[in-house]
Amino acid sequence: MAHRFDALTAEHMRAGGSWKWSTPGESRGRGLIGAFVAEMDYPVAPPVADAVRAAADASAFGYLPDDWVADMAAACSAFWGDRLGWALDPAWVRPVPDVLTAFTATVRHFTRPGSPILLPTPAYMPFLTVPGMIDRALVQVPMPRSAGGRFELDLEAIDRGFADGAGLLVLTNPHNPTGRVFDDAELAAVTEIVERHGARVFSDEIHAPLTFGGARHRPYATTSDAAAGHTITATSASKAWNLPGLKCGQVILSNAADAEHWTATGYLAEHGTATPGVLASTAAYRDGRAWLDEVLAYLDGNRALLADADLPGIEVTVPDGTYLAWLDARGLGLAEPSSAFFTREAGVVMTDGAACGEAGRGGMRLNLAMSRPVLAESVDRLSSAIRSM
Numbered sequence: 001m002a003h004r005f006d007a008l009t010a011e012h013m014r015a016g017g018s019w020k021w022s023t024p025g026e027s028r029g030r031g032l033i034g035a036f037v038a039e040m041d042y043p044v045a046p047p048v049a050d051a052v053r054a055a056a057d058a059s060a061f062g063y064l065p066d067d068w069v070a071d072m073a074a075a076c077s078a079f080w081g082d083r084l085g086w087a088l089d090p091a092w093v094r095p096v097p098d099v100l101t102a103f104t105a106t107v108r109h110f111t112r113p114g115s116p117i118l119l120p121t122p123a124y125m126p127f128l129t130v131p132g133m134i135d136r137a138l139v140q141v142p143m144p145r146s147a148g149g150r151f152e153l154d155l156e157a158i159d160r161g162f163a164d165g166a167g168l169l170v171l172t173n174p175h176n177p178t179g180r181v182f183d184d185a186e187l188a189a190v191t192e193i194v195e196r197h198g199a200r201v202f203s204d205e206i207h208a209p210l211t212f213g214g215a216r217h218r219p220y221a222t223t224s225d226a227a228a229g230h231t232i233t234a235t236s237a238s239k240a241w242n243l244p245g246l247k248c249g250q251v252i253l254s255n256a257a258d259a260e261h262w263t264a265t266g267y268l269a270e271h272g273t274a275t276p277g278v279l280a281s282t283a284a285y286r287d288g289r290a291w292l293d294e295v296l297a298y299l300d301g302n303r304a305l306l307a308d309a310d311l312p313g314i315e316v317t318v319p320d321g322t323y324l325a326w327l328d329a330r331g332l333g334l335a336e337p338s339s340a341f342f343t344r345e346a347g348v349v350m351t352d353g354a355a356c357g358e359a360g361r362g363g364m365r366l367n368l369a370m371s372r373p374v375l376a377e378s379v380d381r382l383s384s385a386i387r388s389m
Contacts, residue, residue: 008371027347033378036351040242040369045291051283055276064275072278075285086219092253095273102234102251105269106202115167121357124176142359151178162197172204177365178326179319181215191227203233207322209240215320221254228254241284248277302368309379323369330362339364346381
């Protein structure tokens with residue numbers, strides 16, 4: 001039986017104006033398929049749409065009042081408690097425009113001045129560029145792959161990085177772009193290393209609601225009192241409910257000292273949060289769960305389609321969390337970046353792995369959050385391009 005999302009054609013998406021579908025050009029007389037930006041193609045949840053319409057009808061576009069922040073914090077806390085097992089104190093949930101704003105505030109206000117930042121790679125692209133913009137050195141920590149092909153944290157390299165003076169580890173879980181959901185043993189090992197060096201963790205958990213099968217997201221700050229004491233967590237409804245343009249995220253504090261320090265230093269980070277984004281996020285957390293469940297089931301079908309794809313020469317990593325798959329194309333022996341080859345020859349626009357760090361070179365990030373017929377066409381185009389080499 002066809003799903004309503006199946007009707008979302010590439011032509012429809014190109015007409016919608018999203019950056020994801022705005023790459024100019026074509027391939028072999030066909031329009032390009034946008035599969036690079038991390039947003040979904042699916043229509044927004046009705047409660048979210050209703051909240052934005054109500055805000056417009058009420059001209060609710062003024063500066064953000066404390067009561068609406070409190071409502072959002074309560075809704076976020078309830079969702080994380082019900083779905084992810086973290087009974088948040090709503091007073092410790094604070095608004096920010098996005099995760100990157102939370103990251104820069106964490107670096108500036110919760111780490112030693114001038115201390116380098118450790119980043120497991122491949123990584124979300126801005127985490128490689130933003131540190132330099134705020135005068136911090138970045139140390140890439142390539143993630144090795146297990147015998148089964150699973151990306152893992154290089155704990156020894158993280159330990160060495162802290163020993164050499166780094167003050168902060170960026171932990172993205174579920175992991176963008178590899179789709180890993182880190183297990184308790186890995187997280188406990190990270191905690192031991194961070195505590196031994198008196199360092200900090202910035203935990204990017206923006207994809208926390210998006211897990212599949214037996215994978216279960218465990219908020220890092222809940223794994224132990226020690227982890228709660230050295231962690232700043234950032235999240236948003238923007239990925240799970242497809243709201244990136246509404247500019248609203250959440251910083252979650254997990255100890256009293258950090259909450260007090262944020263109260264003293266976090267004003268500028270909070271100030272840019274969009275009022276309609278706060279209202280939309282409140283609606284998503286409070287009333288958007290049925291829509292999220294529908295999307296998760298649909299994405300799981302897309303994961304299955306990709307898992308069955310015939311892509312010779314490409315090692316496919318189907319995500320356990322997020323809607324982002326990793327395609328390792330080094331086996332094709334291309335003389336150019338693989339994303340450039342597949343944009344030209346297949347018309348499928350993906351994120352080039354080199355933009356995710358040196359460890360990503362030769363790979364690509366593929367966004368699965370499109371209609372299943374469009375994903376099937378994408379896979380067919382990739383396969384045909386490979387066989388035409």
